[in-house]
Amino acid sequence: MNQTDRKDAINPFGKLNFLVVDDFENFRLSMRQMLRSCGADKIELVAHATPAIQYCTYNHVDVVLCDYNLGEGKNGQHILEELRHKKLLSRSSLFLMVTAETSKEMVMGAREYQPDAYLTKPLNRAMLEKRLGALVQQRGALLPITREMDRENYPEAISQCLQLLPKQPRYKTWLMKTLGELYFIVGDLSHALKVYDEVLAQRELSWARLGRCKVLLGNRNFDDSVEGLKALIAKHPDYMEAYDLLAEGLEKQGKAVQAQQILEKAAEHSPNALLRQKHLALLASTNQDIDTASQAWRQTVTLGTYSIHDNSDHYLSLAQSLSDLSEGHPEAEGAEHAAEALNVLSKMEKRFADDDSIGLKSRIVQCRVHAGQGNQKSAEKLLGDLRAELETLEDIPADLGLDYAKTLFRLGHDEDAKSLLSDLAARYGDNPETLQKIENLLDEPVGFRQKIEARGYNRDGIKAFESGDLDGAVEAFNRALAIVPDHAALNLNLIQVLLRKYDQAPDDHSLLTTCQECLRRLEGLPEQHRQHRRYSALARKLKGLTA
Amino acid sequence: MTDHNIDFSMVLASAVHDMKNSLGMLLNTLDELRTEHEESLSGSSKFNMLQYEAERMHNDLVQLLGIYRLGENNLSAHIDEHFVPDFLSEHMARHVPLLDGLGIDYAIEADDINGFFDDDLLTGVLNNTINNAIRYTKTRIRLTAREQDGYLVLGVEDDGTGYPESMQHTGTLSFKSLDFNSGSTSLGLFFASSVAKLHTEGDRTGSITLHNGGKYGGGVFEIWLP
Incomplete structure (x- = not known):
């Protein structure tokens, strides 16, 4: 084999900082051994997510080799999301996911952040050297582009892409993909479309078809976009991003029920993407399908445990949906939903104790839950406390006010609710979304059934x-x-x-x-x-x- | 009370999944052992046998899972553009410890071309075919890549006695052609053929061919991708 020319070249690994994340000590040590024999020198080993993220906060890392399955707690995808989201890892650094899976879609299916490459176990030294060598070489070649992306200087990144295209035919796919995305980011949809059309003219590739449909959606050409995505899914029933985009397209066409069905199908294939579950929950709420909404919020909350996307709103929305389900259902099932709602709220108060308004938000829902179960007395007592607390607030924020009005309606204080809503409408007169919510509540101040x-x-x-x-x-x-x-x-x-x-x-x-x-x-x-x-x-x- | 609504294929699939991951650990450990005890193990036929058989099982399980997903209609080819020489040398690298251990020569003769294929699926096919070639070759194997009649042709050749008459064919295999009575079920060939079929471009479809000859005069496996 041609090992000799590698040895003659300057050692490409020597200057790079490596971080290895794996919960098995044996794996960590053998990975270090392999990296060293490839010529790497600066190698840090950690077992779990917390030290990994901490290390990246204070040190520059060029290559992260992260095992997907890290036992209890955060997995590799959580780490990737957190590092990229908090910008602790630059675009010019490589994140390589090490997995035992031969099919990426099977475990992942997350749409926001993807690793630069997957390395499939079992790994040996020869494979690692080949694969890593190719990736490091690619990183070097594309550095003029990724560096500008890190600086958010997208026009310069675009011009670097255009310069490299004729020079680096080996990385054509990466360059065309990135070029399409960059044009989309800067809002130059016509050039983005041209990139995808150029790729598709040569070959029907699913990423280019998806990109083209995304541009069509951006151009408000909903019909063509939806049609293209439906065809794409028919051909690739495991292409999750196409489902997400199709749901968006159908929603923009005003077909919220169909959009929900598409997301339900996607969630069935790949249930572990938090943002998809959240999207499904919001759609189902719009469609008054509170059973599905509750289930999707429940998933969103569970998936949030270790995720950077975790948010108190997910807990609150879950409790609100459960409260809706429990209302007027005083039998066993209603009581069960009510109990779960209260449980979710108490978890929320503990988990987001730093948020000053969290107790208030929680009690507004609690009040409705009690009223829905016929505990008028506890409900009124809670409401009394709430009133006193809310009076100390100068301006009630829209979402809080809307939820409070809903509670007032449910407890029969219709006039108070209406005056609060008209007050809100005056303050949020320039916010059509809030006005819409106010109108809906005034029109239908009753339970979802x-x-x-x-x-x-x-x-x-x-x-x-x-x-x-x-x-x-x-x-x-x-x-x-x-x-x-x-x-x-x-x-x-x-x-x-x-x-x-x-x-x-x-x-x-x-x-x-x-x-x-x-x-x-x-x-x-x-x-x-x-x-x-x-x-x-x-x-x-x-x-x-x-x- | 017993639940009679067990989805047995689902149970099988998750068990296979588990076994596959265990074998992955086993293979890793074997690689480490080989590195740590290079002198005493390099020529050990028992150790080579251990690694070969573990590799073979691992491949079978990967294929089994692929075929399961195929049956669930949950497998499609995610075709992308790849630089073929890199792809082939990365896959050869996986087998280097065993090849060295067995004293088999290996070479890659690939044109500097980009090809369109699903790398995950082709990984399964190549691993299995290389593993198979290791079993039947005498002294050497080679991987080839060329463009012919608008197809990308990836080949695995050896200098063994070649495929028996009954196995040589061109085109695609059906599930019925799996013969569970003979020693070899041709599971690998069925998988390779299915993967080839998932690769389409316009009205052209991929296929596999098996014949004897080639540069080394042994078995020649080829997968033709449009």
Whole structure:
């Protein structure tokens, strides 16, 4: 073999700092032995995540060789995420994941950070030298680019990529991939598209197809993007990133239910990606599928144990979902959800004790849980404390205020809830997302089961109206309004049907009286409300008829 | 009460997974032993046998898992561009301790070309084929790579007696061709053939060929990738 030319060349490992992370001492020692015989000199050995991260905080490391499975606690992927997330490891340094798996997707499936390479066990010296040699050589060749990426000087990184492309055909894939990503980062979507199209013109490669669909999504070309991703998944049912992107595309098309189904499928294939579970939980909540949402939040919380992405919001959302599930379910199942909710909240308070507002957030939900289980007394007592505590706050933040209003509604303090929400609406007038949440809560200040019921009647009413069955429509809308009397769109729907009936029977003035009752319920409708234009149009029409 | 709804193939797969990882540890330890006791072990046929058989089992289990995923419709080729000479020499490196121990010569004759393939899947195929060649060769093996008729052709050649008449063929193997009665189940060939089939480009599909001859006059395994 041509070992001789390597020995003649300058030792490529000698100047580099290595960090070996493995929980087995034997592996650590044998890895050091192998690295040394390859010419490495500066080698640090650690057994677990904490010392690994600590070492990278205070020392520059060029190559991390990290075992994926480190026993109890954080695994290799957690370390990679933490190092890259906290920028403790520069782009120009290599993170190599050592694993016993022959298929990367099987264990990983995480979408945010990927190692520079996987080294598959069993490893021997000859393999390590070959593989590592090639990777270190590649690192050196690409250094002009990764260095600029570390400095976040993306335009310069792009121009370095373009310069290296004709010179380094061996790294063409890396260069084209990186070039596409860089163009995307700087927002130059048309050049990003060109990169992917150029690759695809030569060969159908899944990463390029994914990149192209990502650009299409960025260009708001949702239909083509979704179609491309569906085809990609049909061909590669184990390509998790394609599922994530497809769910995003479907969501932007307004197809939240389909998006949820796609993520459920992805989570089934690869359940260990925290951000995917979180995305699924949020989607399922939007779809009022609280069972799925709870399950996904539960997973998000569990996966957060060792993850850099762990957040108190995950605990809170899980408790909120469980509280929703427990409401109006005083039997065993409801009690079980209620108990779990309280348990999650107490864990949250312990884990995030540094956060000043954590106790407040927790008690707002606790209060609802007690009320939902018919413990009115404990609920009211908690609410009393809450009121006192909230009064000391100058401005209640939006999310806290919204959740507090929800609790007020649930305990029957509707007027307090409404005044709090109108206060919030005034303060967050320039934030459409918050306004939307306020409107939704005002429209439907009830539990999710009632929400689903009311929405069902609303759909029935619309269907009846469209097929010309006006009486059926009136009956359905009335049923819905019995559950959510202040729902703006519903009241306006009913008015519209009644006016159509009035067209056919102009002598029946009781129809107009009912219309006026509906309108009165919406008197306080703020101008920025989505239904406001429809409201004023119908009000004008009614005025003309009753004048 | 017993649960009769056991998904037996799932149980098998996780057991195989576990065994495969254990063998990985075993192989690592064997490599270390060889390094530590180089003088006394370098020519030991028993030690070589130990390493060869462990390697063989490891390969079989990797393939078994691959075939399991294939059956679950959960295996697809993630084709990427790779520099072929690097790829081949990395795989030869895995077998170097055993090759040296057995006194088998080895060489790589690859054009400086980039190829499109799934490196994980090809790793399984190459390891198995090289391991097989080690078993049947007399004195040497070589890995080859060339481009022919728009295909990337990776080959493993040896100077043994070659494949028996009944095994020589061209194209793809079906699951039915596995013969569990004869000593060799051809599991490796079935896996290689399945991996080849997962590689497609336009309307062209990969395939494997087995024949005798080549530069060394022994068995020649080739995988053709579009």
